Amino acid sequence: MLSKNFKIMHEDGLSARPAALFVQVASKFNSRIWVEVNSKKVNAKSIMGIISLSIGQDDEITVTAEGNDQEEAIEALTKLIDSNFSCIPNREQNGKHC
Amino acid sequence: MTTIPIDNIINELDLEVIYCGDNQNIDIVTSDVNRPGLQFAGFFDYFASERIQVLGKVEMTYLETMDPEVRQQQLEKFFQYDFPCLVITRNMEIPEYILELSKKYNRPLLRSSISTSNLTQKLINYLSSALAPKITRHGVLVDVYGVGVFIMGESGIGKSETALELIKRGHRLVADDAVEIKKVTDNRLIGEAPELIRHFMEIRGIGIIDIRAMYGVGAVINNKPLDIVIYLEFWDDNKEYDRLGLTEEYTEILGVKLPKIVVPVRPGRNLAIIIEVAARNWRLKRMGYNAAQELDNRLNALIQMNRE
Numbered sequence: 034m035l036s037k038n039f040k041i042m043h044e045d046g047l048s049a050r051p052a053a054l055f056v057q058v059a060s061k062f063n064s065r066i067w068v069e070v071n072s073k074k075v076n077a078k079s080i081m082g083i084i085s086l087s088i089g090q091d092d093e094i095t096v097t098a099e100g101n102d103q104e105e106a107i108e109a110l111t112k113l114i115d116s117n118f119s120c121i122p123n124r125e126q127n128g129k130h131c
Numbered sequence: 132m133t134t135i136p137i138d139n140i141i142n143e144l145d146l147e148v149i150y151c152g153d154n155q156n157i158d159i160v161t162s163d164v165n166r167p168g169l170q171f172a173g174f175f176d177y178f179a180s181e182r183i184q185v186l187g188k189v190e191m192t193y194l195e196t197m198d199p200e201v202r203q204q205q206l207e208k209f210f211q212y213d214f215p216c217l218v219i220t221r222n223m224e225i226p227e228y229i230l231e232l233s234k235k236y237n238r239p240l241l242r243s244s245i246s247t248s249n250l251t252q253k254l255i256n257y258l259s260s261a262l263a264p265k266i267t268r269h270g271v272l273v274d275v276y277g278v279g280v281f282i283m284g285e286s287g288i289g290k291s292e293t294a295l296e297l298i299k300r301g302h303r304l305v306a307d308d309a310v311e312i313k314k315v316t317d318n319r320l321i322g323e324a325p326e327l328i329r330h331f332m333e334i335r336g337i338g339i340i341d342i343r344a345m346y347g348v349g350a351v352i353n354n355k356p357l358d359i360v361i362y363l364e365f366w367d368d369n370k371e372y373d374r375l376g377l378t379e380e381y382t383e384i385l386g387v388k389l390p391k392i393v394v395p396v397r398p399g400r401n402l403a404i405i406i407e408v409a410a411r412n413w414r415l416k417r418m419g420y421n422a423a424q425e426l427d428n429r430l431n432a433l434i435q436m437n438r439e
Contacts, residue, residue, distance in 0.1 A: 081308035
């Protein structure tokens with residue numbers, strides 16, 4: 034199991050579009066992935082779950098992955114968040130194109 | 132311990148603030164309340180000072196009959212305990228000596244217009260709900276023939292699509308994807324949708340839809356007790372699936388045991404109808420009829436007869 038904390042810098046927070054990107058990236062991995070904010074934990078592959086957290090700018094989130102590709106999953110989500118949701122890492126390329 | 136914003140209690144129970152001091156929150160561990168009559172009489176053994184203290188007509192009248200010096204002494208002792216707040220009922224006049232001590236010891240002092248027993252009941256109800264253990268689980272909660280069916284399973288297995296089919300068949304959606312589950316009593320769980328996403332649903336390929344706008348108010352319900360868990364999983368040829376239904380499997384959520392039915396998913400399998408059948412079967416079992424048991428009994432009787 035692997036966990037990492039992030040601070041969301043995107044000015045809209047995780048509104049529908051960034052949330053969809055987040056879910057899209059998370060869904061590419063076999064690992065089970067969760068997002069936790071203020072002790073509320075949801076499945077990172079569920080768009081409704083992520084939206085229900087109503088994560089705003091500067092909010093801190095914890096992403097946890099568990100499974101055979103947990104490192105790659107965390108790495109890809111890190112790339113996505115660090116690029117402020119402008120770079121969508123691909124599972125095969127592992128985000129090398131950006 | 133749970134911390135409840137004092138404003139929430141005030142709004143929820145329609146209380147009047149007499150003195151709040153710098154208290155923004157109330158730290159609370161129990162949903163019980165205490166009426167401090169015995170404490171005013173000087174008996175402090177087993178004083179439940181962690182509870183909200185409620186003063187009714189009896190306590191107020193008793194205080195008035197006391198010798199002012201003794202009263203001051205007992206109240207000082209009472210206020211030295213770290214109780215969450217003091218509520219006076221029936222809109223009774225607040226005596227100066229209580230107000231002063233509230234200020235001196237920084238204890239919130241509130242007033243209610245309703246009767247003591249009424250307030251006590253409301254307070255306990257509110258606190259039980261506010262203090263109930265909570266958890267958010269991934270899954271879809273649907274009301275099928277009045278049975279709270281919690282559909283679980285991996286992402287992409289088709290939970291939402293199954294729920295959609297159930298809605299089309301006249302059942303009601305409680306929550307899609309994220310279900311907030313609250314343990315209201317030792318054996319009762321209530322599920323609801325986080326308010327923001329209530330009655331919305333995501334269907335892959337279509338996007339987000341609003342079930343209430345699309346299917347009407349009859350297709351949704353705000354909350355529902357959980358009765359059974361249906362676990363959807365990809366069909367595994369190496370796994371044995373229940374063929375009889377004589378043994379029951381259970382799963383635990385927040386320490387509450389719920390019957391769990393594992394339903395293997397294969398293309399072309401109509402999951403909605405299987406869930407409808409599971410709900411009907413659960414109701415039959417609750418009414419004392421177990422089909423598998425019934426058939427087994429008939430079989431045993433026949434074997435017995437043939438032997439004779």
